[in-house]
Amino acid sequence: MARANGKLNGFAGKKPARYSAFDLVRHGVVHGEWPRVWRSHELKSSYDVVIVGAGVHGLATAYYLALNHGPRRVAVLDRGYVGGGNSGRNTAIVRSNYLTPEGVRFYDRSVDLYEHLSADLNFNVMFSQRGHLTLAHSDASLRTMAWRAEVNKLEGIDSSVIGPEEIKKIVPYLDTSEHTRYPVLGALYHPPGGTIRHDAVNWGYARGADARGVEIHQQTEVLGIETAGGKVTGVRTDRGHISTPVVVNCTAGHATLLSDMVGVKMPVITHPLQAAVTEPVKVFLDAVVVSGTLHVYVSQTDRGELVFGASTDPYASYSMRGSLEFTEELAGHVLELMPAISKMRLLRQWAGLCDMTPDFSPIMGVTPVEGFLVDVGWGTYGFKAGPVAGETMAELIATGRTPELIAPFDLARFAEGRLVGEKGAASVGH
Structure with a gap:
């Protein structure tokens, strides 16, 4: 897999460089000169934030955390490969014509981010607003x-x-x-x-996150999440132990398996x-x-x-x-x-x-276990929400405050009877 940003992209904080037409032709002939899109790393013993799931939600969270909130030691873990889950298996439709005011505002922000994503990432994500x-x-x-x-x-x-x-x-x-x-x-x-090209979105976010110092660890399975005194303390993987105070669950269909590791039950x-x-x-x-x-x-x-x-x-x-x-x-x-x-x-x-989920809306934000955050429960809506989910989850991680856009989607709404019913906007029968 190749990238179009040359040597500069190997350093955190550097923006991807731009190749000339001659460079692109030359690299197209001599494949061995292309550096990898994102780097491989040895797994460190500790990180400030561990994000589980290298799909669009996990990668976008890492990217916006590095872009908008300063340097941190961030690791994205996936037992497979970048975009190998739902982010590479969906039909890549983007829209914001939902039923509830909360849903409309949330997804409209995502459409806005998608409209500018190619320019922001310097990577063509092939967004086609065709109606x-x-x-x-x-x-x-x-x-x-x-x-x-x-x-x-x-x-x-x-x-x-x-x-x-x-x-x-x-x-x-x-x-x-x-x-x-x-x-x-x-x-x-x-x-x-x-519609948008889902692979391009995943690769663009991975490339942008890598350029800003985020470590992406593929083929790294989470075996357990450790807690003490109601707080996250670490993660056990098949490549070793990691100490961390923050774990973000971005695992889509396997969301409940990860949440069960810390005793948080999800209505999923x-x-x-x-x-x-x-x-x-x-x-x-x-x-x-x-x-x-x-x-x-x-x-x-x-x-x-x-x-x-x-x-x-x-x-x-x-x-x-x-x-x-x-x-x-x-x-x-x-x-x-x-x-x-x-x-x-x-x-x-x-x-x-x-x-x-019971109300066809996501579950985002904090949980009863301090430091264990969730971005799950997306049903068939997940890819549409990738950018705004990443932006808002990054803000929550950095500030400790739940952004207004995702406040209606908290886990506590199910116990408190504050459902956000989106079944009428599901488009197909669920």
Whole structure:
């Protein structure tokens, strides 16, 4: 894996350098001259902060902690590799058209950060704001779309309900006739929504964090978290022991396994979520299209592949194997929306793990164990929130104060009855 920042990026605090066109051509021919994107390190015996999970949330937290809050000894640990979990397995949709005011404000900040991320990281993350359509196939669904639109507008978000004729102009291949099994009555149209290259986001954050002195330790499994007097004191890994006063749980589908190590119970159930991609064809689908009734969403990459997702599997599991049942159901529902693509071939399918909470909102912030912080419970929303989650968690670590944006998502809300219900904005049935 290569990077485009030369020797300067090997030193903390240095900004990535820029290569000329000649340098890029020369390095493209002579592969051996490219330094690695991020460095390898010997595991130290102590760190100020240990972040578990080298996906977008863990890497963004490390990056913004180093960028906005000064130098610290920070380690990001992952038992696999950078972006090897859900951050490399999702369908990379970004939007902020949620249902609750708390959710809208939170995700809108993430969209704002994504809009400037390529420039901030000096790394092209390929953010394409092509528009996001959430289809309504019933009067009840249409009312929910109108509800979401009004909440969005009150928070200053570009979002509105449009009819079948306007939908047809945006997505000509969509069947908007009145004689289908599930007629399209309207849609919530969100122009700022779109897609992004998930691998590029992970690599960009890892590169930026490394340049600012963060140590990224791949193939390093956390075996236990040590506490004393209700406080975090250290982490046991398969590479040795680490002393640290702060551990941040950014492990997505395995969030409960890590929290159990310190006796903090999370109201989270893990479900597999499958996705699939077709062969590449000429680009014809500009917007992201979602149908909650049919439990499917689809977008097209710049290479021409159609990327499909659906609802989570109906059973709790840590399995990431694909199933024929998913493929059959997905194909049938997609063809009800766009019959013209029936001849396209499905190339591959995969699955990730979703940590689902009772109110479909994340769990962020402090826990009863001092020094043990969580950024979990994302369900199907995690990648959308990567930048803002990292920014706010970094602020919490540095200041000890919970930022206003994430205060509604604390763990205590479940015991106190302060749920933040986002099921109506889930887009697909969970």
